[in-house]
Amino acid sequence: MSAPLTSLDRPNSYIGRSVPRPNAKRLLAGRGRYVSDLRLPRMLHAAFLRSPHAHAKIISIDVAQARALEGVHLVAIGADLAKICTPWTGTLDHFKGMTSAPQLPLPLDRVVWAGQAVVAVVAESRAIAEDALELIEIDYEDLPVVADIDSAREAGGPLINPGSGNNVCFRSQLDNGSVDDAFAHAAHVVEEEFCFGRHTAVTLEPRAIVAEYDPAAGALTVHHATQTPYQFQDLYSRHYGIPEARVRVIATDIGGSFGMKLHVYHEDMAVVGLSILLGRPVKYVADRMESFVSDIHARDHRVRARMALDAEGEILAMDVLDLTAIGAFSTYPRTSVVEGNQVIRLMGAPYRFKNYRATLEVIFQNKVQTSQYRAVGHPIACAVTERLVDMAAVKLGLDPLAIRAQNLIADDAYPQTSPTGYRFEALSHQACLKRLHEIMDYDALRAEQAELRKSGVYHGIGIAAFVEITNPSPAFYGVGGARISSQDGAILSLTPSGEVRCLISVTEQGQGTEAIISQIVADQLGLAQEHVKVITGDTEVTPHGGATWACRGAGIGGETALQAARALRRNILEIAALILQEQPSALDIIDGEVVDAGTRNQRMPISEIARIAYFRSDTLPPGTQAQLTVSHHFAPQGYPFAFTNGIQGCSLEVDVETGFIKMLKHFIVEDCGRVINPMLVDEQLRGGIVQGLGAALFEECRYSETGQLVNGSLADYLVPMPMEMPDIVIAHVETPTADTELGAKGCGEAGTAAASACVLNAVNDALTPFNATINSIPITPAKVLKALKRF
Amino acid sequence: MKARAFSYFRAATIDQALDARARAGDDARFIAGGQSLVPALSLRLQAPRLLIDITHISELRGVRREGGYLRIGALTRHCEMLSEPLIAEFAPLLHAAAPFVAHPAIRNRGTFGGSVAHADPASEFPAMTLALGAEIEIIGPSGGRRVKADDFFVDLFETALQPGELITAVFVPLFKADQRFAFDELARRRGDYALVGCGMLATSTGERIDDIRISFFSVGNTPTRVKGTEATLIGSSLGAERIAAAQAALEGDLAPPDSDEVPPAMRLHLARVLLGRMLGRLGERA
Numbered sequence A: 001m002s003a004p005l006t007s008l009d010r011p012n013s014y015i016g017r018s019v020p021r022p023n024a025k026r027l028l029a030g031r032g033r034y035v036s037d038l039r040l041p042r043m044l045h046a047a048f049l050r051s052p053h054a055h056a057k058i059i060s061i062d063v064a065q066a067r068a069l070e071g072v073h074l075v076a077i078g079a080d081l082a083k084i085c086t087p088w089t090g091t092l093d094h095f096k097g098m099t100s101a102p103q104l105p106l107p108l109d110r111v112v113w114a115g116q117a118v119v120a121v122v123a124e125s126r127a128i129a130e131d132a133l134e135l136i137e138i139d140y141e142d143l144p145v146v147a148d149i150d151s152a153r154e155a156g157g158p159l160i161n162p163g164s165g166n167n168v169c170f171r172s173q174l175d176n177g178s179v180d181d182a183f184a185h186a187a188h189v190v191e192e193e194f195c196f197g198r199h200t201a202v203t204l205e206p207r208a209i210v211a212e213y214d215p216a217a218g219a220l221t222v223h224h225a226t227q228t229p230y231q232f233q234d235l236y237s238r239h240y241g242i243p244e245a246r247v248r249v250i251a252t253d254i255g256g257s258f259g260m261k262l263h264v265y266h267e268d269m270a271v272v273g274l275s276i277l278l279g280r281p282v283k284y285v286a287d288r289m290e291s292f293v294s295d296i297h298a299r300d301h302r303v304r305a306r307m308a309l310d311a312e313g314e315i316l317a318m319d320v321l322d323l324t325a326i327g328a329f330s331t332y333p334r335t336s337v338v339e340g341n342q343v344i345r346l347m348g349a350p351y352r353f354k355n356y357r358a359t360l361e362v363i364f365q366n367k368v369q370t371s372q373y374r375a376v377g378h379p380i381a382c383a384v385t386e387r388l389v390d391m392a393a394v395k396l397g398l399d400p401l402a403i404r405a406q407n408l409i410a411d412d413a414y415p416q417t418s419p420t421g422y423r424f425e426a427l428s429h430q431a432c433l434k435r436l437h438e439i440m441d442y443d444a445l446r447a448e449q450a451e452l453r454k455s456g457v458y459h460g461i462g463i464a465a466f467v468e469i470t471n472p473s474p475a476f477y478g479v480g481g482a483r484i485s486s487q488d489g490a491i492l493s494l495t496p497s498g499e500v501r502c503l504i505s506v507t508e509q510g511q512g513t514e515a516i517i518s519q520i521v522a523d524q525l526g527l528a529q530e531h532v533k534v535i536t537g538d539t540e541v542t543p544h545g546g547a548t549w550a551c552r553g554a555g556i557g558g559e560t561a562l563q564a565a566r567a568l569r570r571n572i573l574e575i576a577a578l579i580l581q582e583q584p585s586a587l588d589i590i591d592g593e594v595v596d597a598g599t600r601n602q603r604m605p606i607s608e609i610a611r612i613a614y615f616r617s618d619t620l621p622p623g624t625q626a627q628l629t630v631s632h633h634f635a636p637q638g639y640p641f642a643f644t645n646g647i648q649g650c651s652l653e654v655d656v657e658t659g660f661i662k663m664l665k666h667f668i669v670e671d672c673g674r675v676i677n678p679m680l681v682d683e684q685l686r687g688g689i690v691q692g693l694g695a696a697l698f699e700e701c702r703y704s705e706t707g708q709l710v711n712g713s714l715a716d717y718l719v720p721m722p723m724e725m726p727d728i729v730i731a732h733v734e735t736p737t738a739d740t741e742l743g744a745k746g747c748g749e750a751g752t753a754a755a756s757a758c759v760l761n762a763v764n765d766a767l768t769p770f771n772a773t774i775n776s777i778p779i780t781p782a783k784v785l786k787a788l789k790r791f
Numbered sequence B: 001m002k003a004r005a006f007s008y009f010r011a012a013t014i015d016q017a018l019d020a021r022a023r024a025g026d027d028a029r030f031i032a033g034g035q036s037l038v039p040a041l042s043l044r045l046q047a048p049r050l051l052i053d054i055t056h057i058s059e060l061r062g063v064r065r066e067g068g069y070l071r072i073g074a075l076t077r078h079c080e081m082l083s084e085p086l087i088a089e090f091a092p093l094l095h096a097a098a099p100f101v102a103h104p105a106i107r108n109r110g111t112f113g114g115s116v117a118h119a120d121p122a123s124e125f126p127a128m129t130l131a132l133g134a135e136i137e138i139i140g141p142s143g144g145r146r147v148k149a150d151d152f153f154v155d156l157f158e159t160a161l162q163p164g165e166l167i168t169a170v171f172v173p174l175f176k177a178d179q180r181f182a183f184d185e186l187a188r189r190r191g192d193y194a195l196v197g198c199g200m201l202a203t204s205t206g207e208r209i210d211d212i213r214i215s216f217f218s219v220g221n222t223p224t225r226v227k228g229t230e231a232t233l234i235g236s237s238l239g240a241e242r243i244a245a246a247q248a249a250l251e252g253d254l255a256p257p258d259s260d261e262v263p264p265a266m267r268l269h270l271a272r273v274l275l276g277r278m279l280g281r282l283g284e285r286a
């Protein structure tokens, strides 16, 4: 199925090649420049006093002592910032009927989660600002706290937003008919309730921002650790009334984002306002403790689902209810309902069946906001679907791989529309399944499992097929009224010495965007990769575009770069043809040299073309104007999303006395279309899988009944660490999308999408001899021991 | 978060340290490796006016034999527990516990004395001093003394140390040919504080256990010796039945605290499983 775009043995053939990322050495040498490294002249530091209550009225705030402390420049409360910042509301038009309360940088009279910033202090240093926080007195009056799904849905229970009739943010239904009928006539029905804990991103670099308002120029510059500088340029401009052209957002080196760094955070908005009030640069870096109570969380779903099958094991229908509890409001500007929406639309996505019904209810509660985090909705839809498939397999006495082979959509059946309404261009489930069987040495694993059971060692094998949403079109946000671009732009210039500068709107957070863009440009132009410099993340310099969200850097940004490089190549060859008195079509560029297309004989270095065009244009034929800078924008067309697919497998051991789980090995076969840099794709898959394993085994934001986060530190919130992670075996199938020349789709979320589902299935597989089941993640020792009735 | 401002004094001798502490009163803290104290400062859980750095006091360094004991200086770092041959030979239980204490970066700085003084009930070394029958050497404004580990750990983060006193060394009885030891813990991730952990030191004649000291950590407010459990084992060999009796006796020795993630019954269960496995291994080595 592999369809090479260029042959790899041609010089400068970088597409498909594992080349190291150009910025790796700089970052490893400690030469990165992160926002927290920034020290601007006259810069001050902000710190925030946070609410200890999950829900309370603010009776009074006394800041007199804090203001008087030496070194303190400003103490601001909600009303101070409300004067200069307009409120925002986290709803989108295409989510019909959704509601959310307007928000301000700091609250006026009510706090709605424990950890919400209430007062801002700006001082000479962060330490002084924190000293001042200790001098502030706030009088609160407790309000009833809504701390879980059940109390939020209780009739007559406490309300989070006074004036609303209930705590519902959004309801949605999908029904393509005949579901009741299908279940009534099914030979087999499996049904279960699943719980998915809250977790959060835990980036190496926390959120960081330096806002610098220059009152003389009326201009705002924000150095911001964000994935989406253009989105924030627009937001800062609109909410603070500064013309867009005078707002510059710079996002250079960023230490991970995973979707966490593209939402509006109250502190970030406040810092911009504080800088405007002071006319000085203001810096704020969230510390780890603050991050836990203010970064977005994700998941927090309870799903009841059932699946109907015929006597042979053919899946007939699914029926799903997803209840998901978000924060006290919906996140701006991307909302908090996208995850639930994707959960109900990705259910059953790899399988061929007809009848589907789903209800989604998104509920407010007094916790920090939730929103999009790596693999939005995928792990939930995948775990529910794949667990039901395994339950069905047990019921029917089928092997987990056999029931999947029977039901996965055939590779020659495309285009296909899923029962939930997604349109698939071309997927490769069956090929991936076959490959997984081989790389796992599945039959040997099963034999070993049976053998070990005899001696009281319990291995489990888990399989999970998945579909990933990538290359989103405006159908994702644009149609809902959000000013979030789904297109990208690139500007390419040939420099006077014959190198190429590429300014592009996709951004780099450590995933290697700049590496693949330079590969594509060098490949298409016929240059050594080191002669391409890629510049990202500065709204003043790079063209407007979507930047980094969902999975789009390679698929959309890559195509933009490819088209721009082809345009520049045409222009270079046009000038070369004039100088060499040839037809442009008779020429090519290889390794920075213009050559005869047929013989590959060198004719002239492109540095010479640049020299002539820039310094001796008088020697060109009259009327020639060399265009050695080109710009190109590309917006996805055709399918609204480029879906990808794959399948994961794992083997693990459950210690049935301690409840501890040891990951033994993890496997993935993935199809992201054209692979631009195999090494980077593999690293994306590995990283994604590790995040999925974190969710499966370790990560959970645990709350008390009063809405307090009880494990908000890295000592108590467990992230996956190398010692516990298994080796990960990777294989690829390549089905390029025909919607672009490049053919690339995304791969950043594939690992996370199915890793937790795999573990869930494997643990249940291991527990089969005990008649014990687990249907909630994370799967902690306590849950395993409970299921085994060991205490 | 940033620590509140404090002054810093580097002491060159024990006298200087005690003197500075006496003058500053309760607003001063000794700092050794800083691996417990610095996080507490950064979180503003503690905000002393003065830190007295004891890491340059040479009298607190060094590991040597003294009579029937190994004298381990208070400033001995966790990583030295792994590299120091005298410890491997004469206090192998500490050597075995050390890899489980945090991560290399922390082991490079954290000190034995600091760990014992801090007395975190989830820490490995304080519990091992109990299993070893060690003695803590202390010096203070009113002179020096040695306190048995059994009498040292009083309550949560509370020890026999009086305000202004310094641990100078820990004395560990030399490991003998008729002794066996075991160490293990159950931690979610390598390097984490354990859900439950245990160290034991047995003296035996052939298969018969003449004496055994078993100490648990992460099971309550202090490191905990389980004397009732020990009693079930003394005088017999480590057969399956004896081990089961010891496991059953644990309930009388331990009263694990309530915790949202590990309920008391679960912790007791884990302690039993761990004890059973360790005694099994100890028995195999007879």
Ligand SMILES: Cc1cc2nc3c(=O)[nH]c(=O)nc-3n(C[C@H](O)[C@H](O)[C@H](O)COP(=O)(O)OP(=O)(O)OC[C@H]3O[C@@H](n4cnc5c(N)ncnc54)[C@H](O)[C@@H]3O)c2cc1C
Residues within 6 Å of the ligand: B029, B030, B031, B032, B033, B034, B035, B036, B037, B038, B039, B054, B074, B100, B101, B102, B103, B106, B109, B110, B111, B112, B113, B114, B115, B117, B118, B120, B122, B123, B124, B125, B165, B166, B167, B168, B191, B192, B193, B194
């Ligand atoms: C991320 C992390 C993980 C960790 N994991 C573990 C673990 O798994 N197991 C574990 O056991 N520990 C762990 N620790 C703690 C570590 O072992 C500490 O180093 C140790 O507990 C304290 O030793 P210190 O020398 O760093 O003491 P400091 O932090 O310098 O001091 C701690 C306290 O002891 C007092 N003190 C220090 N030395 C003396 C002395 N000689 N006499 C009197 N008082 C003294 C200080 O005044 C202070 O109150 C961890 C620490 C970190 C940061």
